[in-house]
Amino acid sequence: MEALLPASLKRLKEALERLPGIGPRSALRLVQALLKKPELLQALWESLGEAAQQVRSCMRCGFWAQEELCTLCQDPTRVEPVLCVVKEPADVLAIERSQAFRGHYHVLGGVLDPLAGVGEDQLRLSVLWQRLRTEGYQEIILALGTSPEAETTAYYIARHLADWPGRITRFASGIPVGSDLEYVDPLTLARSLRERLPLSL
Ligand SMILES: [Zn+2]
Incomplete structure (x- = not known):
């Protein structure tokens, strides 16, 4: 046909x-x-x-932007010294819908997945390390989802930051296993964010 x-x-x-x-x-x-x-x-x-x-990626956080910095990075009212690391730009929108977060984001652009050819160099990890050194965050939330690859990536980041003085946390349970943040309802997301837990290695 x-x-x-x-x-x-x-x-x-x-x-x-x-x-x-x-x-x-x-x-x-x-x-x-x-x-x-x-x-x-x-x-x-x-x-x-x-x-x-x-449209390009914000040079700082990796979210969608039309200028060098996205609207979130240009917003002077976002002062919470917390950096939330997500997989994709749509995850930023999902967390914003929950209205439970006033810190900054870092979009990794994926998660480590050797079988799909995604290694450290394919993700925005070096920018992440640099931001954590220079932007004065006290906490990093690893909100990469619940897939096995996301878990591996979260632990990879946590191990890399073993000497970083801030808190390393993750969402509390409530996010269905394997689901992307964009499909989780805002109330569940807000609760998981409020009740976030330290990520222990
Ligand atoms: Zn940005």
Whole structure:
């Protein structure tokens, strides 16, 4: 059936299929919906172009930004001397939705996963070590999720920071095993954050 599609639509469909959660059927439905609404196709075209050109990683925390620093890093009211380390930018939004945190974030960009080719050099670890040396935090929360790779990464970071004088903590239980923070409801997240526990090696 694929052969029946005009080449440009086939490419569009294949590009959509590479997105998380989009299978061949959903991709085809999206293509159909876009073609039915030329204004939607145009808006998507423009916003994709803008995002590709203007969005980058905040040079400090790694969250999405349009300038060197993201809006969170530029916010002078975030004064809690706590650094929350998360896997991806969407995790920052999940924790912000909980309204339980007024410190700063550090987006690692993934977790250690040797089988998938993700090692220390693929993550924003050297920036993390530098921030902990220079930005005066008293606590680091390792909020990387509950997958085995996330656990390994949390312990890797904790071991690296064995001589760091601040507290190293993690969320209290309540986060379902294997789930990403973005799927945890804000109340649960707020409670896990408030009741966070020291990470013991
Ligand atoms: Zn930032």
